[in-house]
Every structure is written in C-alpha cells, then in structure tokens.
Amino acid sequence: EERSDALQGVQHARECTLRRVKTPRTLVALDIDGTLIDTRPSFTRIVKELSGAHDDEVQRFRDTGGFNDDWDLSRACRAWVDAGRPDVFAGLVDVDDLVRRVGARFDPGDMAPRGMALYRGGYWRDEWPLVDGALLRAVEARHRVATCTGRDVWELERAEEMLGFVFRHRTTMEEVKKPKPDALLRLVDGEDVVVFVGDTAADRMCAENARAEIARSGRSLDVVFIAVHHDTGGARSWLEKLASGVDARALLG
Numbered sequence: 463e464e465r466s467d468a469l470q471g472v473q474h475a476r477e478c479t480l481r482r483v484k485t486p487r488t489l490v491a492l493d494i495d496g497t498l499i500d501t502r503p504s505f506t507r508i509v510k511e512l513s514g515a516h517d518d519e520v521q522r523f524r525d526t527g528g529f530n531d532d533w534d535l536s537r538a539c540r541a542w543v544d545a546g547r548p549d550v551f552a553g554l555v556d557v558d559d560l561v562r563r564v565g566a567r568f569d570p571g572d573m574a575p576r577g578m579a580l581y582r583g584g585y586w587r588d589e590w591p592l593v594d595g596a597l598l599r600a601v602e603a604r605h606r607v608a609t610c611t612g613r614d615v616w617e618l619e620r621a622e623e624m625l626g627f628v629f630r631h632r633t634t635m636e637e638v639k640k641p642k643p644d645a646l647l648r649l650v651d652g653e654d655v656v657v658f659v660g661d662t663a664a665d666r667m668c669a670e671n672a673r674a675e676i677a678r679s680g681r682s683l684d685v686v687f688i689a690v691h692h693d694t695g696g697a698r699s700w701l702e703k704l705a706s707g708v709d710a711r712a713l714l715g
Contacts, residue, residue, distance in 0.1 A: 464532050481634060491610045492607070496692045497592070498542050500589060506520060508585060511580070519542075524663060527667040531555065531612060533578070535570070537573045537574040541557075582616070597701050597702065605710075609632045609633070613634060618632065641667035647672050661691055688713060
C-alpha cells in the first residue's frame with residue numbers, strides 16, 4: 463500500500479510538471495513594413511519625394527511613435543521642412559501636434575491622395591520580401607498567426623501576393639491604428655501569450671499600451687514584443703525559432 467501511494471505521488475508530480483511545461487497557446491502578430499517586407503523603395507521613397515525630408519529625418523519622425531501612417535508622416539515632414547526644420551521633437555505626438563508647433567500656414571493638407579497614387583501606380587512593385595510564405599506557414603502550423611499592420615486592405619493584399627501567404631486574422635488601418643492597444647488586443651482569441659514582431663516605435667508602443675490595458679482589466683495574458691530591423695533580415699530569425707517550437711515566453715530570456 464505504501465508502494466502504491468508512492469507511485470501515485472510520483473505520477474502526480476509528473477502530471478504537475480507536464481502542466482507547467484505545456485506549450486502556451488500563442489498568437490504571433492506580425493507587422494509588415496520593415497518586418498516582413500522591405501519598403502524603403504516604396505513608402506519611405508514616397509515620403510521623401512513628397513516632403514523633401516532625408517532618410518534620417520524621416521526616421522526621426524518615426525521614432526516618436528506617432529507617425530505610423532505614412533501619409534500623415536508625409537504631411538508632417540513636408541510642414542516641418544517648409545517651416546525650416548525647427549527643433550520640435552520633444553514630446554511630439556502626431557501630425558496635428560506638429561502642425562500646431564510649426565504653424566498652420568506650413569500645413570500642406572492631406573497627402574494621402576498623392577501618396578496612394580504613387581504607391582498604387584507602381585512603387586509597391588519595388589518592394590522585396592524579407593521572409594517567404596513557407597516560413598509563415600511553418601509558424602502557422604504551431605501558432606495562430608495574424609498581422610497588425612498600418613497598411614490598408616488594398617496594400618495588405620499586395621503584401622500577401624508578394625509573401626505568398628494570406629493572413630486569416632488581421633488589423634488594418636481601416637479598423638484600428640497603432641499604437642492604440644486594441645489594434646493588437648482585438649486579434650486575441652483565448653491565447654496565453656501574444657508575440658508581436660515589429661520594427662517601429664509605434665509597434666513597441668502598441669505592445670506597451672496592450673500590456674497596460676491588460677493590467678487594468680485583470681486579464682491573464684503575456685505580451686512579448688520583438689523589435690526587428692530590415693537590415694538584419696526583419697522577422698526571419700525569430701520566425702524560424704517560433705516555427706521550431708520554442709516557448710514564446712522564453713524568446714527574450
């Protein structure tokens with residue numbers, strides 16, 4: 463009887479261990495521009511052409527986190543350049559804040575029609591993928607995969623053509639714009655962990671805002687943000703790890 467009790471104790475310990483090491487249900491949410499596709503020949507090129515800003519100046523705006531929409535970015539850069547490139551970046555929030563700081567007389571207005579005409583007129587064809595559909599499908603075989611992008615639906619469809627992969631779950635600019643937390647949280651469907659892979663300050667802030675919202679609501683959900691860069695292959699190396707079965711919570715450990 464003592465032997466039976468001991469065996470039951472060992473079995474219970476094993477079951478507890480298995481529960482602890484069980485792979486968490488994971489949502490892998492992916493930004494697209496700079497993460498899955500190199501868009502320097504398209505979106506960044508258009509922003510520079512419309513505004514007269516240089517690469518480092520465009521990046522300075524992006525680093526604030528408030529210019530995930532490239533047409534807002536084009537408008538802000540153009541107003542800033544026309545105003546003489548003043549030092550207005552401390553605490554800069556978005557394009558409306560920029561216009562207030564430099565003066566409405568420098569505001570070029572909505573740049574979306576011109577930007578979209580250039581992009582849809584052929585600039586999108588100059589982009590190139592940083593990952594391929596086979597890798598994305600390998601990740602999808604283990605985890606639920608979604609995109610959390612600043613693209614509109616038409617732009618997303620062009621990205622899917624280039625990647626050879628269709629996202630069954632998505633947030634586009636028509637729905638919620640990053641860095642609002644719901645851009646990410648609306649994609650969650652019972653997962654234990656969200657891995658958000660992105661390349662901009664807006665992506666990082668979206669993950670941080672999602673964590674704050676989770677804390678306020680008392681939900682049990684981990685959010686892991688992975689910052690990538692187009693010069694180092696975008697999301698490829700991290701997606702390879704996720705496809706191999708690595709516990710998402712250990713990625714930054």
